[in-house]
Amino acid sequence: MSETPILNFADASDGTAALPLHIVAKDGFEDWASSQTEAAQNWLTATGFKPVLGKTVLIPDDTGCPIMAVAGFGYATTRARGRFPLAAIAAALPAGTYVLATNLPWGDLETECLGWLLSQYVFDKYKKKSAHGARLICPAGIDAARVEAIAAGEALTRDLINTPASDMGPQDLEAATASLANTFDATLSVTTGDALLEQNFPMIHTVGRAAAPHRAPRLLDMSWGNAGPTLTLVGKGVCFDTGGLNLKPGGSMALMKKDMGGSATVLGLAHMIMALNLPLRLRVLIPAVENSVSGDAFRPGDVLTSRAGLTVEINNTDAEGRLVLADALALGSEDNPDLMISMATLTGAARVAVGPDLSPYYTDDTNVVTALETAASDVSDPVWRMPFWTPYEKMIEPAIADLDNAPAGGFAGSITAALFLRRFAEGQRYTHFDIYGWNPAPAPARPKGGVGMGARAILEALPKMLDL
Incomplete structure (x- = not known):
C-alpha cells in the first residue's frame, strides 16, 4: 500500500x-x-x-x-x-x-x-x-468517526486499484484481504491452486491456471459478525486480464490492473461496514486470478462445468470475469443470505451505456431499488438501474452447453453478462453492479485513477435493505 x-x-x-x-x-x-x-x-x-x-x-x-x-x-x-x-x-x-x-x-x-x-x-x-x-x-452534529471510516474504506479501494499488477497479483490481493481481516477480527479461509478443483471451484481454477505458480488462482472467503441479517459481497478479483488466447490489443490492456476493481470496492465497503460495527453478518467472496496466456490457458470452444453444475461454452476467453464470479456466486447462494451483491469491472458495454461516472446495477428487488436510489442521491454516489431483461435469456443459451460466456452479435453486452450471473444466484435476493472503477480525469475529491463506485450508496442503503 x-x-x-x-x-x-x-x-x-x-x-x-x-x-x-x-x-x-x-x-x-x-x-x-x-x-x-x-x-x-x-x-x-x-x-x-x-x-x-x-x-x-x-x-x-x-x-x-x-x-x-x-x-x-x-x-x-x-x-x-x-x-x-x-x-x-x-x-x-x-x-x-x-x-x-x-x-x-x-x-x-x-x-x-x-x-x-x-x-x-x-x-x-x-x-x-x-x-x-x-x-x-x-463540524458540530457530524459523526467524525463515521466519516473517517468511510474515507478509509474508499482510500483502501483506491490504493488497491492503483497498484500495478506487478505488486497486486492474486497473492497480494490475498495479503490485503488478510490484513483487513486481522484488523477487524474477521476469519479468512483461502482455497488455492489445485485445491480449487478438489473443493469444486472449477471455473476459478480454469481461468487462473495459466498464471505463474506464485500467482495461482484462489478463492478468498472472509466472514465477520455473529448476529443480524446476512450480507454476502462478491467481488471480481481478476488482477490482470490479458484477454487470454483472445488476446487484447495493447490499448485495451493498458488499464487491466483495474480489472480487480470489483474486489477492491467490496473490500473498501467491507472496511466501512466493520469499522462502523453494523449489526449484520458479513461474508466477502473474492475469486482472485490472473487471466494469462500459456500452454495451459483455456481455449475458445472449451466447455466448462461450473460449481452449480451448469455447463458453459467458452466463445471468448476475454469474458473471464463472469466465469470466476459464477463459482463464487454459487458458493454464496448455498447459505441463502438475506442479500447478495456482486461488484465487477465486467463489461465495456456498461461504460458505453453510462460512461465512467455512474454505477449501473441490476436487481429484481424493488425495495433495493428504492433504498439505493435514495441513498445514492443523498451521498453523491450516483447509480443507474439497468434491466434484468429476461427475454434476452435465449442470447446466453448456445446449442452445445447450458450457457454461453460471450454471445455473438454484440447487443446488450452488459445485460447478457448480468443475466449470466443471475443464473448462479438463482433464488437469491441478488443485486449486481457493473462498475468501471477508474476516474479518467481529475475532479474534486476524485483524482485521476482508481475510485470506489457504488460502495457508499450501498452502505447508506443497508439499513433499509436489511432492516437494520
Missing part, C-alpha cells in the same frame, strides 16, 4: 488555532458581504474576489495576519455539474486548520465533509507526492 495520509479531521483540542471559513454562494454573496466589517468589505473589493466555485481569499487584520477565509460556492447550476464542491474549496485553500463559520448553502454536510477528507488522498507508492495542507475541524 502507499503511504497515503490518514484521511481524518483536524483535532480541535490540540491547541491549533482554526481559521473561520465562510462559504458563500454567488446568489447570497452581496447580503453576506454587507454584514461584514468595513475593512473586510474593502479587502474583498481590493482583491477582486468573486464567489465562483473554488475561489478563496484570506482576509487579514491590521497586522497582516489572516482572521478569516472566504470561499465561493458558485451557483446551483455550477454545483450540479459535479460533485463535492467543498472538496474543490479545500484543495484551493492555503495549508492550515479551518472551521466552518457558516452553514453550507447547498448539499449534505456529512457528504461534503467526506469530500474534504477524500481531497487529501494521494497515491505515492512509486512517486513522492504531497496532499494539500488544508485541514478541517469536524
Whole structure:
C-alpha cells in the first residue's frame, strides 16, 4: 500500500488555532458581504474576489495576519455539474486548520465533509507526492468517526486499484484481504491452486491456471459478525486480464490492473461496514486470478462445468470475469443470505451505456431499488438501474452447453453478462453492479485513477435493505 495520509479531521483540542471559513454562494454573496466589517468589505473589493466555485481569499487584520477565509460556492447550476464542491474549496485553500463559520448553502454536510477528507488522498507508492495542507475541524452534529471510516474504506479501494499488477497479483490481493481481516477480527479461509478443483471451484481454477505458480488462482472467503441479517459481497478479483488466447490489443490492456476493481470496492465497503460495527453478518467472496496466456490457458470452444453444475461454452476467453464470479456466486447462494451483491469491472458495454461516472446495477428487488436510489442521491454516489431483461435469456443459451460466456452479435453486452450471473444466484435476493472503477480525469475529491463506485450508496442503503 502507499503511504497515503490518514484521511481524518483536524483535532480541535490540540491547541491549533482554526481559521473561520465562510462559504458563500454567488446568489447570497452581496447580503453576506454587507454584514461584514468595513475593512473586510474593502479587502474583498481590493482583491477582486468573486464567489465562483473554488475561489478563496484570506482576509487579514491590521497586522497582516489572516482572521478569516472566504470561499465561493458558485451557483446551483455550477454545483450540479459535479460533485463535492467543498472538496474543490479545500484543495484551493492555503495549508492550515479551518472551521466552518457558516452553514453550507447547498448539499449534505456529512457528504461534503467526506469530500474534504477524500481531497487529501494521494497515491505515492512509486512517486513522492504531497496532499494539500488544508485541514478541517469536524463540524458540530457530524459523526467524525463515521466519516473517517468511510474515507478509509474508499482510500483502501483506491490504493488497491492503483497498484500495478506487478505488486497486486492474486497473492497480494490475498495479503490485503488478510490484513483487513486481522484488523477487524474477521476469519479468512483461502482455497488455492489445485485445491480449487478438489473443493469444486472449477471455473476459478480454469481461468487462473495459466498464471505463474506464485500467482495461482484462489478463492478468498472472509466472514465477520455473529448476529443480524446476512450480507454476502462478491467481488471480481481478476488482477490482470490479458484477454487470454483472445488476446487484447495493447490499448485495451493498458488499464487491466483495474480489472480487480470489483474486489477492491467490496473490500473498501467491507472496511466501512466493520469499522462502523453494523449489526449484520458479513461474508466477502473474492475469486482472485490472473487471466494469462500459456500452454495451459483455456481455449475458445472449451466447455466448462461450473460449481452449480451448469455447463458453459467458452466463445471468448476475454469474458473471464463472469466465469470466476459464477463459482463464487454459487458458493454464496448455498447459505441463502438475506442479500447478495456482486461488484465487477465486467463489461465495456456498461461504460458505453453510462460512461465512467455512474454505477449501473441490476436487481429484481424493488425495495433495493428504492433504498439505493435514495441513498445514492443523498451521498453523491450516483447509480443507474439497468434491466434484468429476461427475454434476452435465449442470447446466453448456445446449442452445445447450458450457457454461453460471450454471445455473438454484440447487443446488450452488459445485460447478457448480468443475466449470466443471475443464473448462479438463482433464488437469491441478488443485486449486481457493473462498475468501471477508474476516474479518467481529475475532479474534486476524485483524482485521476482508481475510485470506489457504488460502495457508499450501498452502505447508506443497508439499513433499509436489511432492516437494520
